[in-house]
Amino acid sequence: MRTITVLGATGSIGQNTIDVICRHPDKFRVFAITGHTNLNALVQLALQCSPRYIVLSDPQAYTAFAKILKKENCHSEILVGAQALDDVCCAPEVDTVMSAIVGAAGLLPTLAAVRTGKRVLLANKESLVMSGELFMNAVREHKAELVPIDSEHNAIFQCLPHDFEYGNLEKSGITKILLTGSGGPFRTLADESFDSITPDQACDHPTWTMGRKISVDSATMMNKGLEFIEAKWLFGLHEDDIEVVLHPQSTIHSMVQYVDGSIIAQLGNPDMRTSIAYGLSFPDRITSGVEAVDFSSLTDFSFSKPDQNRYPNLYLAIEACKQGQAATTAINAANEVAVDAFLKGQIKFTDIAKVNQHVLQKTDFIELTCIVQVLEHDAEARILAQQIVRKLN
Structure with missing residues (x-):
């Protein structure tokens, strides 16, 4: 039985994590869930998974949230503030932390989990983008277990040999990491229309269901740029070891190319529960609620190189990675x-x-x-x- 804290429970990753956990009550229990402003969603998740603690990042939300919790007859204890976020990551009862807070706000509680040697399911890519070498040094020093949850990095993780040594591609016969991306909703939009793109249009992703910030990042492909940086630190890569490939169908989540010409790819329907389930149960596999790909229904399987003029943010992120x-x-x-x-x-x-x-x-x-x-x-x-x-x- 694994005991889990879910950071950022009300986001898409957090909600999908609770979904997978609740499918396996004999394998997982929730110690704490955390949230920011979506109080009603936080209550519903608490009723679903019965955590011991609910942590609010904003102390000013305590009074309103306590009233909602009492009305719903939910008996989880409310904690507030940054220290409480760290505490529910470091608690001795907890062995696994899902890091799903979006943005830089996720760095410190994720590091707290690392420094107490937890299994960290890393969906917060900003932790590595902001502090890559420092973060990975902490993972090694404190013997934490780091499992990537982003679909692309989880795919790479699954495609690497079981005895892969950090940074040693040559020993494993690896020549390239192929990082796939859908290209977002504007892959074929006329360039002259980009100035008039609205937030709602940018958040309408063709294959994935995500929060608004990540959806915009996908539309600009900054998301892929941040994943490029994250991949460098997760696997000990040089920038030249990574190639970004557009794959609009989002069925192949990433690939590893080997010296003999083989390419191993991880395929699946675009649903984050697949990588979440793998992270929760690693090295075993459990049901996730995701249907397998029906190959007879695949009518198009296309790949291309991202255009620098269309996706300047991707190339800015790659340049930053080099700097x-x-x-x-x-x-x-x-x-x-x-x-x-x-x-x-x-x-x-x-x-x-x-x-x-x-x-x-x-x-x-x-x-x-x-x-x-x-x-x-x-x-x-x-x-x-x-x-x-x-x-x-």
Whole structure:
């Protein structure tokens, strides 16, 4: 029986995690769930999985949430604030933490789980984008178990040989990691229409169901850029070891190419419960609620190279990856500010890349040797991005 804390329970990853857990009450129990502003969804999840604790990141939400909880006759204990997030990750009863808080806010509680040697199911890509080397050093130092949950990285994880040594592609006969992406909803949209893209259009992904921030990142392909950076740190890769491939059908989630010409791919329907179930049960497999691919129904299986003019954010992220940790921390911060401004109608869709590029150009690429420096650098990049947004508004 594994005991689990779910960080970011009300997001799509969190809700799918609860779904898989509830299918296997003999294998998993929930210690704590956490949320931010979606209080009604948090209550419904609590009624579904009966956690011992519910953590609110915003202390001001406590009174309203307590009333809702009492009305629903839910007896979970409410905790509030950043320290409570860390506490439910580090609790001795917990052996597994699902890290599904979106954005930089997920870094510190995820690190807390790592430093107490938990199995960390990593869906928060920003943890590695912001602090890659520091994060992986902590994983090794504290003997934590890191299982990637993003469908692409989980696919790579499944396609690697069981004795893969971190960073040693040559020993395993690997020549390339092929990172697939759908290309988002605007893959074939005329270039001249990009200025008029609305937030609702950007959030209408053709194959995946995701939150609004991640949906916009998918539309700009910044999501794939962040995954490029994450893959580098997860598997100890050089930038030249990774190739991004457009695959609109989202059936192949990623591939590993070997020296003999073989390519091993992980396929499945576009449903995050597959990788969540694998992470929860690794190295075993359990039912996830996802139907297997019906190959007789596949009518199109296409691949192409992403166009730099159409997806400038992808290539900005790859360039940041080549420049180092300070650059990836900065572009992640800039992108969070820019996407938030776009979703609020303050800037155009095409302005997201302008904000990211400007911050990347103005960032001091200093060596970040501790998490405090990472957070300070992140804050400075956000201030710069906010200044650019105000000029564009």
